[in-house]
Amino acid sequence: MAVKWTGGHSSPILCLNASQEGLVASGAEGGDLVVWGEDGTLLGHTCFQGAEDVTNVLFSPSCPTKLYASHGETISILDVRSLKERLDDFHVNEEEINCLSLNETENLLASADDSGTIKILDLENKKISRSLKRHSNICSSVAFRPQRPQSLVSCGLDMQVMLWNLRKARPLWITNLQEDETEEMESPQSPGQLLNPALAHSVSVASCGNVFSCGAEDGKVRIFRVMGVKCEQELGFKGHTLGVSQVCFLQESYLLLTGGNDGKIKLWDVSSEIEKKHKSPTKHTHRKKTKRATYTKQGGNTHASVTGEDEHGKILPKVDHKLQALEAHFKELDFIKDNLTQKFEDHSKTLANQGAQDELWTAVLSLKFTSMELNILYSYVIEVLVHLHTCVLEKLPDLVRSLPTLASILRRKVTNKRIRVVWESVLEKYGLQEADITALCIFFVAHGNKAEHDIAKVRQMYIRDINFMISNMVKNQALQDGLLKAVQVIEKGKAEMAPQEKKSTLKELIPSVKS
Helix, strand or coil: CCCCCCCCCCCCEEEEEECCCCCEEEEEHHHEEEEECCCCCEEEEEECCCCCCEEEEEECCCCCCEEEEEECCEEEEEECCEEEEEEEEEECCCCCEEEEEECCCCCEEEEEECCCEEEEEECCCCEEEEEEECCCCCEEEEEEECCEEEEEEEEECCCEEEEEECCCCCCCEEEECCCCCCCCCCCCCCHHHHCCCCCEEEEEECCCCCEEEEEECCCEEEEEEEECCEEEEEEEEECCCCCEEEEEECCCCCEEEEEECCCCEEEEECHHHHHHHHHCCCCCCCCCCCCCCCCCCECCECCCCCCHHHHHHHHHHHHHHHHHHHHHHHHHHHHHHHHHHHHHHHHHHHHHHHHHHHHHHHHHHCCCCCHHHHHHHHHHHHHHHHHHHHHHHHHCHHHCCCCCCHHHHHHHCCCCHHHHHHHHHHHHHCCCCHHHHHHHHHHHHHHCCCCCCCCHHHHHHHCCCHHHHHHHHCCCHHHHHHHHHHHHHHHHCCCCCCCCCCCCCHHHHCCCCCC
16 A cells, blocks of 8 residues: 655656665755655655755665765765764765665765766775766666675666776667667557657666666566676567666565656566576577477378367467557557647747747847937836846745856746746736846847946936837837836836737637628
């Protein structure tokens, strides 16, 4: 029976890990880290400065209260009894870390990052001992092999899986999942595979140290066996209808947990297949053809090959199996169709936004104001933008250093929910919308290098009715609305919402036909 734990996070959770004592750590977007008890009790919470996403958490096997966490390019070591005080911080990776792995002796920590590099941190001497760079794309996962503290495996979005020995800077063995499809798969190829290349997301090594699994975007789970300085694929099967995002061997067994982008978690027992193939001296890549015994004519009597009932019993399951496979394929095609439709709609919106921005730029660059009028408009624009930046920082005092400009807020609010929520609340407070900010930013970029800021007294001295000037001189509606609202925010403290015109429906626009 599943139990739901709540109250720990307000943003999407990105990683989980459990200790041998039953503690659970969870990391989320925005720098959130939470430690839970075995019954779901909230034991501790901290938030890393800089609001960098917590991408991986890992308990120490030898010390259950020690926790390793990666956030951004930094690795932090914490004591779960006092999360606010960090035991150590290491900034060893150049780009965001995706995965952490400890070797059995716990003197080495591997960290894989977006640049495709794996950094090996010597925890005793607190320095980098190795830098492994062979992945040509994001290195998504890395795992030390049990009982072999100098050996590890890795995978990445370059569709490659690698076997490493830390005594050498180059991998011992490499395979490309997209090219290496010689092994027979247990389930039929899915049409979705054409759209989902074999980007490798996760690796996990079994307790024996010689068998490891890999999950990929094509929905397949592959099982490999290490044979000296190379590896062979023991098994491959379609595990999920969408990409396999996580694989995990359970301790002291060949039970394999997999999680997929189809929202499912599955438990597989691969022991029989692994042991059977390991005992077999040769691998049969072709299925044996079944033989049918037939009876010849004897004494003028003809006997049927086998019996009608047996043949009927064999054919029906095959037909059912084919129908089930076809039904699964059609469902997946429907899903792909919906996915593509959504992408086309998003693309249409992007093109529409781009067209609107092009019109804005044209309108801003073609304004026919005098230098004095331009200075006055610029003064309102810059005061509003500075004020919005200040309001956001007042609500996020811990992010002052990481949000030095309004541009940094606009950039990071896309991926950081906490910043996005504060930004939206500030806009709502002053009656502004995203379209207004876009118009003001374009005006600032176009004229900020030549315009000068005038104080309020100077503005009132030269122009009595700024609203009248904007309404008559600015023809682009989005730019006009943005400038008018900027004036209202500075002079009245909040922009007034313009009444929206009622749009006629398509039915109302079509004239009725009278008989």
